[in-house]
Amino acid sequence: MIPTSAVLDAYLNFNILLAFVFGLWIVARFALDRMGMKHAYVTQLRLLNGLFLAVALSPVFVLCYGLIFKTGVVSPDFSMTISDIIVAQYLQGRFEMNPSQLEAVLGFRNSMTSDLINFDSQLGIIVSAFLISGMAFFTTRLAISFHRLHKIIDSSFAWRRFGNLHLLLSDTTRVPFSTRTLRRRYVVIPSNMLAESEDLKIALGHELQHLRQSDIEWEIALEFLKPIFFWNPVYYIWKRQVEQLRELSCDQQVIARNHYDVEAYCRCLLRVCQNSLRRDHLFSVSLPKVALFKPDRSMFGRTPAILLRDRLVSLCEGSVERNRKSALVCFMVPLIAMVGVATIAIQKPNDWSQDRIMLSTIINLDRLAMRNSLATPPSR
Amino acid sequence: MRQKKKAEFLTEVELEFMTRLWELGEGTVRDVLAKLAPGRDLAYTSAATIMRILEQKGFVTSTKQGKTFVYRALLSKDAYQTRSLKDLSEKLFDNTPASLVARLVDDNDLSKDALNEIRELLDRRLKNDTD
Missing domain, CATH: 1.10.1220 (Arc Repressor Mutant)
Incomplete structure (x- = not known):
């Protein structure tokens, strides 16, 4: 059985890695902007999703790293973990610090995980209670949102069917959206939209493009991760970024693929937005679906109005840049390599290395010297 | 198509269709379409879908005459x-x-x-x- 400390350790690693990789993404996006690929939304979305996949697969990097050690290709003394590198730098005199303090800083994570598992300190109890109750709350919320979505689908009217894709008409929703179950994919259209053939065409084109881009699968995966990363602001910022890029790339693709009139497309977006402003209680809890327009405000990130404005501006600018695969590969390969290195770097150090024994010796000698200096000198 | 729980009220578009059907007494999808405002750009398939939904909701009933369905309002x-x-x-x-x-x-x-x-x-x- 996997020990609890290992699970907690992996959990902390995922959170740290997510923050680090988001930093990498910001740099990559800046570089893409400078390279004139500001509007290459498809490339940007793929890059962002690829990075998320790399974070999710980070245990594989750790496994590969362990295998390399086992085969003996690398010396057992070689270490890439941050704490080992810091100790080595300290011993080489690159920076000065009290050795006991350094040990306390390096051992902070261990003592924190131990506190959390054993409920040793008050802080440990508070943090554990917060994590457990938060996870329980967001899991319940997720279950409710799935149930609500099931109810919407169940109360909708079947319109057409193409293989496992079901087009449904709903009286209860005002915004077209797509979602899926394990076997079926759904596009749900407000039944009133049937009377607006131009809007209907655009909404269908938009939702089908989401299906082509596998946006629903990504959305569901991110929703499932919410109970785990609920406290991590990077998760919300990341999700908002994915949502924004998803819509921008989808708009761009739909316009390019179907040659819709940009003005008609923008007007359709505004009409859907206007309809969604009539309070739609079904959308008060975020559902695992991808909608033409998302009226609810997320915890972090821009308001729906600003997002809509960005979409309209992006459409009107008309700068449909080529989404070059070569650019994607050029960015993806080094970034994934960096994710791999970061994954290894944040792991717990292996057993006692020479450097760690040396640090421990220094600390012991330091303590001994302090004790000696405090001791009263023998009387003559 | 699945059988749905009978809805009590009509949506905006459905009401527009029902109003025309009440005026006609009974009619096909084309008859209802012809009664709509001239500027109404509505595809036949969309109109047929609206009529089918009305039937599922229990507001109209249909009888097949040849290849076409003739609809009649069930609710006055x-x-x-x-x-x-x-x-x-x-x-x-x-x-x-x-x-x-x-x-x-x-x-x-x-x-x-x-x-x-x-x-x-x-x-x-x-x-x-x-x-």
């Missing part, structure tokens, strides 16, 4: 008006129809003729009740 316009007013009275006027009528009578846009007509209707109803 009067019955639907009563149902809508009842709902309005319940939701917006705290289930007191008098408040609803008071609001209607207070309306400045109501002409004298219309007010007289309302008075006559009330007198007739009161007379019938006392008889």
